[in-house]
Amino acid sequence: MNDLRKRYLGEIAGAADEAALERLRVAALGKKGEVSLRMRELGGMTPEERQVAGPALNALKGEINAAIAAKRTALEDEALDARLKEEWLDVTMPARQRPHGRIHPVSQVTEEVTAVLADMGFSVAEGPQIESDWYNFDALNMPDHHPARTEMDTFYMAQAAEDDRPPHVLRTHTSPVQIRALQDCGAPLRIICPGRVYRADYDQTHTPMFHQVEGLAIDRDISMANLKWVLEEFFSAFFGTTVKTRFRASHFPFTEPSAEVDIQCSWKGGTVKVGEGDGWLEVLGSGMVHPKVLEAGGIDPSEWQGFAFGIGIDRLAMLKYGIPDLRAFFDSDLRWLRHYGFAPLDVPTLHGGLQ
Numbered sequence: 001m002n003d004l005r006k007r008y009l010g011e012i013a014g015a016a017d018e019a020a021l022e023r024l025r026v027a028a029l030g031k032k033g034e035v036s037l038r039m040r041e042l043g044g045m046t047p048e049e050r051q052v053a054g055p056a057l058n059a060l061k062g063e064i065n066a067a068i069a070a071k072r073t074a075l076e077d078e079a080l081d082a083r084l085k086e087e088w089l090d091v092t093m094p095a096r097q098r099p100h101g102r103i104h105p106v107s108q109v110t111e112e113v114t115a116v117l118a119d120m121g122f123s124v125a126e127g128p129q130i131e132s133d134w135y136n137f138d139a140l141n142m143p144d145h146h147p148a149r150t151e152m153d154t155f156y157m158a159q160a161a162e163d164d165r166p167p168h169v170l171r172t173h174t175s176p177v178q179i180r181a182l183q184d185c186g187a188p189l190r191i192i193c194p195g196r197v198y199r200a201d202y203d204q205t206h207t208p209m210f211h212q213v214e215g216l217a218i219d220r221d222i223s224m225a226n227l228k229w230v231l232e233e234f235f236s237a238f239f240g241t242t243v244k245t246r247f248r249a250s251h252f253p254f255t256e257p258s259a260e261v262d263i264q265c266s267w268k269g270g271t272v273k274v275g276e277g278d279g280w281l282e283v284l285g286s287g288m289v290h291p292k293v294l295e296a297g298g299i300d301p302s303e304w305q306g307f308a309f310g311i312g313i314d315r316l317a318m319l320k321y322g323i324p325d326l327r328a329f330f331d332s333d334l335r336w337l338r339h340y341g342f343a344p345l346d347v348p349t350l351h352g353g354l355q
């Protein structure tokens with residue numbers, strides 16, 4: 001029995017892993033284990049022999065069990081120590097770069113435009129993209145059969161057979177928001193409305209959907225001079241350099257007088273630079289709001305007057321960020337977006353800079 005004890009306790013102490021321990025347990029205490037077989041022999045012993053051998057075997061069994069349990073705990077501790085040494089986490093390490101999206105230049109420029117004009121006291125107004133014929137045309141002094149209606153290449157909505165109203169349209173400009181804002185807020189009023197507009201047109205500088213920002217300022221004594229100042233301030237802040245403007249007499253049904261506005265630019269080696277040189281680039285339509293438009297908005301034209309303008313946002317983005325083809329704006333090509341897009345945290349503000 002002493003031999004047995006020595007051998008098993010020695011082998012248990014030297015067991016390399018849990019599997020070896022289990023093999024030893026079976027060899028000693030399993031059904032056919034050496035200790036178990038001895039215990040079975042107790043039956044054939046004389047009572048005297050049994051009295052000695054019985055407790056001794058039981059004690060050996062207990063010793064072996066205890067040794068196995070102690071060794072198991074030691075092995076587990078060792079394994080845990082090894083893991084703790086191996087698998088540690090350096091929480092001071094810089095985080096792994098995660099890919100994240102980019103802000104589209106149209107969104108960025110919309111934010112920039114809004115930041116500049118909000119600083120001048122304009123609030124942001126909105127209107128629907130599916131617009132009634134009245135808001136898009138009639139209220140803006142473009143009655144039925146007015147030639148300006150056909151010039152706009154309008155998309156018309158499908159119409160139910162029994163519906164005898166003129167069909168709704170995808171708004172061809174942001175100007176209907178002038179009427180909505182006047183109706184909702186009355187005068188005096190200073191709003192801008194950035195948003196999507198639609199015309200059936202497609203080439204390098206035209207897409208069927210594009211973006212405008214409408215401006216409207218109504219008060220008792222607003223003049224063309226205020227319009228010119230606002231626009232010059234706007235362009236200089238937006239482009240970050242003094243930008244000269246040129247007002248050319250023009251015609252829009254909803255403004256009288258009307259002016260198209262060009263900004264100063266240079267054309268060198270096929271690229272346009274704003275704020276230098278002796279070239280001009282048309283960027284917007286504007287004018288003094290037509291009395292009929294004020295009336296349609298529920299405002300008395302003998303008391304109130306003001307200016308309105310409409311700028312192409314996509315055109316501004318192309319100019320400011322040197323983007324050559326408008327169509328690429330709407331291709332959803334990720335390579336293009338990674339190149340021309342903006343980091344999500346680059347939110348334009350006047351104090352933080354507009355890029």
Ligand code: PHE
Pocket residue numbers: 172173174175252255284285286287308309310311
């Ligand atoms: N709505 C005009 C257009 O889309 C632009 C404009 C707006 C002109 C406001 C004058 C006043 O072309």
